[in-house]
Amino acid sequence: xxxxxxxxxxxxxxxxxxxxxxxxxxxxxxxxxxxxxxxxxxxxxxxxxxxxxxxxxxxxxxxxxxxxxxxxxxxxxxxxxxxxxxxxxxxxxxxxxxxxxxxxxxxxxxxxxxxxxxxxxxxxxxxxxxxxxxxxxxxxxxxxxxxxxxxxxx
Amino acid sequence: xxxxxxxxxxxxxxxxxxxxxxxxxxxxxxxxxxxxxxxxxxxxxxxxxxxxxxxxxxxxxxxxxxxxxxxxxxxxxxxxxxxxxxxxxxxxxxxxxxxxxxxxxxxxxxxxxxxxxxxxxxxxxxxxxxxxxxxxxxxxxxxxxxxxxxxxxx
DNA sequence: TTGACTTCATTGCATATGCAACGAATATTC
DNA sequence: GAATATTCGTTGCATATGCAATGAAGTCAA
Numbered sequence: 001x002x003x004x005x006x007x008x009x010x011x012x013x014x015x016x017x018x019x020x021x022x023x024x025x026x027x028x029x030x031x032x033x034x035x036x037x038x039x040x041x042x043x044x045x046x047x048x049x050x051x052x053x054x055x056x057x058x059x060x061x062x063x064x065x066x067x068x069x070x071x072x073x074x075x076x077x078x079x080x081x082x083x084x085x086x087x088x089x090x091x092x093x094x095x096x097x098x099x100x101x102x103x104x105x106x107x108x109x110x111x112x113x114x115x116x117x118x119x120x121x122x123x124x125x126x127x128x129x130x131x132x133x134x135x136x137x138x139x140x141x142x143x144x145x146x147x148x149x150x151x152x153x154x
Numbered sequence: 155x156x157x158x159x160x161x162x163x164x165x166x167x168x169x170x171x172x173x174x175x176x177x178x179x180x181x182x183x184x185x186x187x188x189x190x191x192x193x194x195x196x197x198x199x200x201x202x203x204x205x206x207x208x209x210x211x212x213x214x215x216x217x218x219x220x221x222x223x224x225x226x227x228x229x230x231x232x233x234x235x236x237x238x239x240x241x242x243x244x245x246x247x248x249x250x251x252x253x254x255x256x257x258x259x260x261x262x263x264x265x266x267x268x269x270x271x272x273x274x275x276x277x278x279x280x281x282x283x284x285x286x287x288x289x290x291x292x293x294x295x296x297x298x299x300x301x302x303x304x305x306x307x308x
Numbered sequence: 309t310t311g312a313c314t315t316c317a318t319t320g321c322a323t324a325t326g327c328a329a330c331g332a333a334t335a336t337t338c
Numbered sequence: 339g340a341a342t343a344t345t346c347g348t349t350g351c352a353t354a355t356g357c358a359a360t361g362a363a364g365t366c367a368a
Contacts, residue, residue, distance in 0.1 A: 007266065008273045009167045012225070015276065017181040019298045022226045024174035026305040031171055032228020043356090050166045058359065064317060071166070072176045079318060101316040101363045112161065119162045122169065128225050129170050132304045133297060139290075144173045146290035147283070151180040198324090214340060218347060228326065255333045255346040314365070325354065335344070 003110040020097050035118055040088075046072045046118070052091060052107050053115045063102040090114060161234040185279050189272055194242075200272070201225045206245060206261050207269045217256045244268060 012018050028043060035041055041049065051067050064082065068075040085091045090111035096102035107115065117126055130137045166172050186197055195203065205221050218236060222229040236259055239245045244265035250256035261269065284291045 005270075007207050008277060009207060010204065010273045012201070012208070013278060016294070016298075017178065017185055017279075018201070018207050019302065020174055020178035020181060023298055023301050023305070024178040025226060026250045027171040027174060027301070030305060036210045042354090047166070047172070050164065053161050054164060054166070058299050065315085070178065074316070076319080076357080077355070080354085083318090097286055099316085099364070104315065112182065112278060116159070119164045123162060125171075126169060129301070136293075136300035139293025140170070140301065143287060143290045143294020144170075144177055145182070145205060146287045147177050147294065148173065150283075150286045151177070151184060165333070196324090219345085230326070230349080232322085234324085237348090253346085257347065284353070314363100316363080317361095318356090319358105319360080321356105321358090323355080323357105324341090324365105326352095328351090330349080331347095333344100333346080335341075335342100338339090 005037070027129070031122065034121055034125070039118060042081070042084075042116070043112075044077050045085055047073060048078060048081045048085060048105070049090065049107070049111065049115055049118070050122075052105055053119060057110070061104050063096065064105070065102070067105070092109060105123060181283070185276065188275055188279070193268060193272060195268075195272070196235070196238075198227060198231050199239055201227060202232060202235045202270070203241060203244065203265065203269055204276075206265070207221070207273065208257055216259050217250065218259070219256070221259070239265070254296070 032043055032046075035046070048067055050072070051071055052062060064075055064078050067078045069074070071078070073081075082091065082093065082103075086093055089108060091105050092108055094104050094106070096104050133140060182197060188251070189195055189200070202221055202225070205225055206216060210269045218229055218232050221227070227235075227246075236245065236247065236257075239248055243262060245259050246257050248260070248264055250258050287294060
């Protein structure tokens with residue numbers, strides 16, 4: 001048996017991008033389990049809804065472009081999520097009066113009602129994470145803060 | 155204009171599952187840019203390769219099942235990644251002699267050569283992250299450690 | 309104003325994905 | 339040891355995704 005030259009000793013389980021991916025998957029999944037069955041909302045849809053529930057400044061509505069930028073999703077993903085949400089009667093799309101290229105998205109009453117149920121659920125999950133991590137949470141926050149600042153810079 | 159009851163004030167940008175997802179996306183992407191074009195390897199394929207490059211214990215080969223468990227990917231994803239890698243001549247699949255349901259995966263010489271290039275690249279990226287985060291890195295590690303322990307428990 | 313660029317959102321297309329179903333092999337139970 | 343249940347890996351299928359191309363609208367410069 002030929003003895004191959006050894007490969008560098010690399011430990012995937014301590015590789016930061018990998019750990020982040022697993023942590024993200026597991027937490028998103030843990031939360032999604034709570035609302036998917038009950039409300040029939042996917043993760044991309046949830047992100048759009050959350051963004052609409054919290055208009056920045058005084059803005060009543062938001063464009064696809066805004067969401068793409070702030071929510072870290074491709075615009076086609078946003079567009080499709082928005083279409084599904086519209087079909088479900090949770091949001092409405094309207095042409096912006098000033099710039100007719102823009103599509104302004106806004107929650108319907110039904111959408112608002114849904115979010116009134118959904119948001120507390122998410123907030124409770126956040127509390128749960130903080131409680132479960134205890135002291136380690138602050139460090140995680142700082143680390144994520146620094147990392148996000150770094151990788152979004154370019 | 156009717157004044158709707160206000161929704162809870164929820165800040166997506168400080169929601170841990172969301173931050174983790176963004177951080178994971180960005181870092182994976184930043185790294186993938188370095189090897190995808192050069193080596194034609196996707197992220198699922200890369201994960202399988204890494205796992206094969208580091209046999210646990212003395213094991214020379216690994217089954218799809220092993221990878222599914224340790225690498226946090228669906229078995230169909232692993233299976234398909236493995237098929238592509240086999241087609242590319244980077245790994246070989248063989249029936250396990252003892253339990254003929256198992257498929258043992260192993261790097262070919264070509265696969266080993268690829269990993270000899272790829273692993274240093276990943277290790278350098280890890281160094282880079284640690285350097286860029288400086289003091290915040292330790293906290294991130296502790297936080298991820300605690301979080302992964304928590305969410306994989308059940 | 310006209311014509312060249314840019315921006316916005318959607319869509320076509322090829323590929324990737326998750327899930328359930330399947331066939332083959334093994335384990336378990338009686 | 340026969341029947342049943344479970345495990346392993348692959349695949350069919352419906353859906354989701356990324357990317358490029360498109361069309362519509364707006365901007366800019368001369």
